[in-house]
Amino acid sequence: MNFELTKEQQMIKEMVRDFAEKEVKPKAEYVDRTSEFPEDTFKKMGELGLLGIPFPEEYGGSGGDTISYAIAVEEIGKACGGTGLSYAAAVSLGSSPIYYFGTEEQKQNYLAPLAQGKTLASFGLTEPNAGSDAGGTRTKAVLDGDYYVINGEKCWITNAGYASFVTVTAVTGKDERGKNIISAIIVPTDTPGFTINSNYDKMGVRGSNTSELILEDVRVPKGNLLGDPKAGFKQFLYTLDGGRISIAALSVGIAQAALDKALSYAKERTQFGQSISKFQAIQFKLADMAMEIELARNMVYKAAWLKDQGKPFTKESAYAKLFASEAGFRACNQAIQIHGGYGYMKEYEVERHLRDIKLMEIGEGTSEIQRLVIARQLGC
Structure with missing residues (x-):
């Protein structure tokens, strides 16, 4: 390849x-x-x-x-x-x-x-009591004639405040084993009973809109059901697999920005009569950062390539998301260290990269969930 x-x-x-x-x-x-x-x-x-x-x-x-x-x-x-x-x-x-x-x-x-x-558009999956446990969804959609009536709430939903519709996951019934059937339903944001609040005060990625959704007797045509009504869970797992590739790519981008700034600063900053880039302690930090970022980028490309080829990519997207986010966090943290006291100041921007990249270890499935996905793919 x-x-x-x-x-x-x-x-x-x-x-x-x-x-x-x-x-x-x-x-x-x-x-x-x-x-x-x-x-x-x-x-x-x-x-x-x-x-x-x-x-x-x-x-x-x-x-x-x-x-x-x-x-x-x-x-x-x-x-x-x-x-x-x-x-x-x-x-x-x-x-x-x-x-x-x-x-x-x-x-x-x-x-x-x-x-x-x-x-x-936006994707409404996470709930106050159903984050990593997406199967614990409590939002319900009940068929009433030609309409679904939806009640529930969602949290930490990206872009919802600026979206024309949100694809919302909701329990629509029980299967033959008595387990919840989770479906995906397209809900226009101007539907009566649909409230969107964007009041979160976040640590990082602050320019990205994050919203809370409240659905109170929201009625949408049953034609807004997305895909197979009984395959909603599988559908959003596939959606998350693809999303993990993009979060991994985003991690690489943020980490690359931190490395670029750290390398530039190390060449300009002088101590003991020479630039700090000449000190082995700094060189080793920069070398590790560059190596891990490039490995993460290659993992992103591999997962994306597998997806494009129509091959299974669940394990590889988890690899990419897990490694890129954690390696990216290490890179951003070291960028601050290389900047010393200046790295702690907003004007040098590396502190922003660290705040931003922390979410990559949490969103689209935490690092712990990625390890669980990988272990299952290994047959554990």
């Missing part, structure tokens, strides 16, 4: 890097400080076709592959972790379930505007 990028992938990398440098990076400090969602940036992303990279042209997409999309996530994440997270969630969690499991009508009505960047 050769990880040399194709001409198309290289072109996307250069285009997104140029966009991120000009449009995303200059706003990074502001969106972190104010927690203001960069709505204008997302409009420009839509115009460039970035929100439709992995989707076919017939649905308004760019017809690219998962590797191209992962490259885009890395480049945007390198410029701003919060913007990168919302971008990754918009594509992997907002649009992808519609593409993979939606009817033709749902794809035309919902996916096409998303891929063209005309709107955003």
Whole structure:
């Protein structure tokens, strides 16, 4: 397997890097400080076709592959972790379930505007008592004639405050073994009884919108059911597998930004008559950071390649997400150490990278859940 990028992938990398440098990076400090969602940036992303990279042209997409999309996530994440997270969630969690499991009508009505960047979507899975235990979902959807009536609440839902609809997971019945059947239902955000609160005060990725959802007797047509009503659980597991590739790519981007800053600072900072990059203690830190980031990037590419080939990628996406997030956290932490006291100051930005990357060890399945997924894939 050769990880040399194709001409198309290289072109996307250069285009997104140029966009991120000009449009995303200059706003990074502001969106972190104010927690203001960069709505204008997302409009420009839509115009460039970035929100439709992995989707076919017939649905308004760019017809690219998962590797191209992962490259885009890395480049945007390198410029701003919060913007990168919302971008990754918009594509992997907002649009992808519609593409993979939606009817033709749902794809035309919902996916096409998303891929063209005309709107955003969100994925409502996590609940106050059902985080890592997604099977413990308590939100319920009861069929009443031609409508589902939904009641429940969701927490920590990315982009919901700016989304035109949320794909919500809900219990719709019991199977023959008495276990809950969890289905996915498309819920427009302007539906009566649907309340979205965006009041979280987060440690990092502060420019990314995070919301609480409250559904009180929310009625949606039964035609809004996404895919097989009995396969909702499997559907969102597949969705999360793909999402883990993007979180891994985002981790690589944030870590690369920290390494770039640490290397530049080490060359400029002098102590005892020479730049600190000449000291072996600093060189070893930088070498470890560079090595782990490159290994993580290759793992991202492998998982993305397997997905593009239609091969199983559950284990590899867990590998990528687990290793990239933990290696990324180490890299960001060492970047602060290399900066010394300056690293603790906001103006040098490396402290922001550490705050941003911490979420990567938690979101889309914690590190502990990734190890559980890997162990199960090994047959444990």
